[in-house]
Amino acid sequence: MIRSIALFALAGLVSFPVVAEETGPPWSMADAYHDADEMAAVRKAMLMHHGAMRQVSVMADRLELQSSDAGDALVWDGNGWYGGDVDKLWLKSEGTYSLETDAVEDAEVQALWSHAISPYFDLQGGIRYDLEPKGRTHAVLGLQGLAPYWFEVDAAAFLSSEGDLTARIETEYEVRLTQRLILQPRVEAEFAAQDIPDLETGSGLTSLDAGLRLRYEFVREFAPYIGVEWQGSFGGTADYLEAAGEETDRTAFVAGVRTWF
Template sequence: MRNLTKTFALIVALGVAASPALAQDADTSSPPWSQADEYYGADAMAKSRAEVQHEGGGQTNWFVMADRFETQFTDDEEALIFDGQGWYGGDVNKLWIKAEAEYSFEGEELEEAEVQALWSRAISPYFDLQAGVRYDLEPKGRTHAVIGVQGLAPYWFEVDAAAFVSTQGDVTARIEAEYELLLTQRLVLQPRVEASLSAQDIPALQIGSGLTNVDAGLRLRYEVVREFAPYIGVEWKNAIGDTADLIEASGGDANSTAVLIGVRTWF
């Protein structure tokens, strides 16, 4: 009760400072909260102000999501896809961890895998600036410096864009965009597009310069509860330009269509 009284006194004191009529009766040489300080004591009110500021946005939180945890089926291959991320921090500064992996059931091997550790700082109400490191477990175990932005674009598009510079000097970039269309309160259709670019040829990774890949997909999920949503969908994978030529020269398919089934979960 005493803390509640202190909080009320703080609100009243700030109201006095905001009112020109009442402010004329206050001592203009002291802060607007000095009236409460004189009654309860400066130390007690400093503690109460810190508690109010903390509950009003200064606290730290955490969040973890498996955005895509799915099996994709093409004509000649089945693959397990994982795409997850999580963060810890406050409204302005956060530590982000992002991870992606693709496991081939046919070859019984991890074909692609990466993890990112990023410092993130809010630069607007809807976007964060992110910087850190990325390590590729597969293929070729490369380390990259990362800088990018992540947030909510106009018309509620979720955007994640980043540029990478590897220890070998390769410069690449990637942008992902998603949109959630609520068909009902629990049934959600999610279009998703991912595009990759490279500033140079990287023959060891079958990557050509320019726009390298464009993947587009549709996922229809049902939120059993908000934190758990199974889904089905389809994804089109397309290699572009020199990248497509390098893949086809090695006997691979530059374009493929996959049906998929998976689950989206968060906590």
């Protein structure tokens, strides 16, 4: 009893430092013992090494030659981004250059701001500009990420400066046959909410591309591939092609390279 009374008396005489204010965040507790500016620099460095750092990535997902009954064409589909885990600036571009007509058939570029809305999906918004055809500008709202069972999904809706509403969805899946040999099924579908006579596009499902690509990763950043792809048009879009004497579906053999850094 005498020992307990002595301890309480000593506690009343000795003042202890306040560890942290109740209103401060948990990581500010060390400020009671160390210089606040030094601790702020330490916290910033720690965050940079645990998810807050800025990174950059550039990828040519498809850089390929397509050969079909309609002729040969060069196709590109690439993107690049800069940012962190939550927010990124994305640049995307894709298009087709016909070797038969020696001209660009279609080409577009997108500038998008991307914000993570879950561990697996980003919400994206920005603008798209069509270099060919017609040079239209679109507002873009999309969703990109990794669906259950490891399906990569990129879906977007486009509202053009002419008031036309269209949409596109792409999905890919990677089957690892070995550590370096990968089989990649890929499907891309495009839709239109209305007829667009200027672009010879009908409403509904306008086109569907479904293909298989087999690539070999000599290194992770460089992988040549070969494959086959079926390309079809539907509805009013198919009617426009038939009226022009063109095919509404075809099979193309592809050879290309996938690279990134």
